[in-house]
Amino acid sequence: xxATVNDRNGVDTATLFATLxxxxxxxxAAAFQFRAHNEWVxxxxxxxxxxxxxxxxxxxAHERTFTFDADHPAVLVGRDNGPTPVEFVLHALxxxxxxxxxxxxxxxxxxxTEVRSTVAGDIDLNGILGLDPSVRNGYxxxxxxxxxxxxxxxxxxxxxxxxxxxxxxxxxxLTNGVPVTLEIDAG
Amino acid sequence: xxATVNDRNGVDTATLFATLxxxxxxxxAAAFQFRAHNEWVxxxxxxxxxxxxxxxxxxxAHERTFTFDADHPAVLVGRDNGPTPVEFVLHALxxxxxxxxxxxxxxxxxxxTEVRSTVAGDIDLNGILGLDPSVRNGYxxxxxxxxxxxxxxxxxxxxxxxxxxxxxxxxxxLTNGVPVTLEIDAG
Numbered sequence: 001x002x003a004t005v006n007d008r009n010g011v012d013t014a015t016l017f018a019t020l021x022x023x024x025x026x027x028x029a030a031a032f033q034f035r036a037h038n039e040w041v042x043x044x045x046x047x048x049x050x051x052x053x054x055x056x057x058x059x060x061a062h063e064r065t066f067t068f069d070a071d072h073p074a075v076l077v078g079r080d081n082g083p084t085p086v087e088f089v090l091h092a093l094x095x096x097x098x099x100x101x102x103x104x105x106x107x108x109x110x111x112x113t114e115v116r117s118t119v120a121g122d123i124d125l126n127g128i129l130g131l132d133p134s135v136r137n138g139y140x141x142x143x144x145x146x147x148x149x150x151x152x153x154x155x156x157x158x159x160x161x162x163x164x165x166x167x168x169x170x171x172x173x174l175t176n177g178v179p180v181t182l183e184i185d186a187g
Numbered sequence: 188x189x190a191t192v193n194d195r196n197g198v199d200t201a202t203l204f205a206t207l208x209x210x211x212x213x214x215x216a217a218a219f220q221f222r223a224h225n226e227w228v229x230x231x232x233x234x235x236x237x238x239x240x241x242x243x244x245x246x247x248a249h250e251r252t253f254t255f256d257a258d259h260p261a262v263l264v265g266r267d268n269g270p271t272p273v274e275f276v277l278h279a280l281x282x283x284x285x286x287x288x289x290x291x292x293x294x295x296x297x298x299x300t301e302v303r304s305t306v307a308g309d310i311d312l313n314g315i316l317g318l319d320p321s322v323r324n325g326y327x328x329x330x331x332x333x334x335x336x337x338x339x340x341x342x343x344x345x346x347x348x349x350x351x352x353x354x355x356x357x358x359x360x361l362t363n364g365v366p367v368t369l370e371i372d373a374g
Contacts, residue, residue: 015264020318023316030311032310034271034307034308036277036280040302046302050274055262055263060262076242088275089275089279094235095257099257103264119222119225120221123219132214142368146372168324170272179327179328182348183333186341
């Protein structure tokens, strides 16, 4: 496969740099709002849709609507119609670090040949079950294991992953937290 | 549709309470590890798989492997092969609050007829683009809008949602943060 400078790692670096210049010239273009819609199906089973978002000054939509079921497995009194919500969080972290890695490698002229990762989260369900007030509801810790191969020395490849972490939106919200407001229409 | 006490809201409350009793008797059964696996495809496009997990003392697997693509839309220099990673986070939060709501309503004898939600997250991409060091990488705030209908007064329905928030694993990690360790195999 022959890649050009404009398509290193499948990243259109010319457009990437042009986008950076455009945002430098008009910083308000970088104000985005992402959204997920959800409808309860039955029991712990719900169905989410991701389609619309706001960015670069206007309402936008993905090229198609993405639909994802979530559920609990039988061992957690569900019917396993989809992953658990907490597993989607781990998926999001892996995908964020990977996308950033590809962009950063392309920008720095490194050709990647393989990127794989596993994200594991340890959770004590005594928290959400309300059985032990000293146990938190969420993960106690998360471990990301990355394998990265490419045409650069190991230390340079490692630095690319570190830089991706330093610029990861999901890593930021998971490690630093984010204010969440809940509005309820009950009736 | 005739529901029995054991299947209120599609929740098997007998099994739910039996599970609570089992964990009370053997708290270590509640130690779970969830995992997501990810493989880079091209550019900002990656593919995640959710299949194996540990819980109730042994390695387990979902009834099937769940596969999810993630990507950036064209406006963010991707090819829109899937939602962005940050959208998966919003989906996870909606699904977690909804599953908890159904369980809690069932346990309290409330029959739900409708649960819908939208989760919106505001993000300034000057952060991840590295253009403004005063801007964080992740969401600046997240707003959850819930619509809940059922056979209880509005205040009781509202209290169910509040209790779901109080016991939500995803709400906890997003609002309070979680330690994340990164291990890199580079070569």
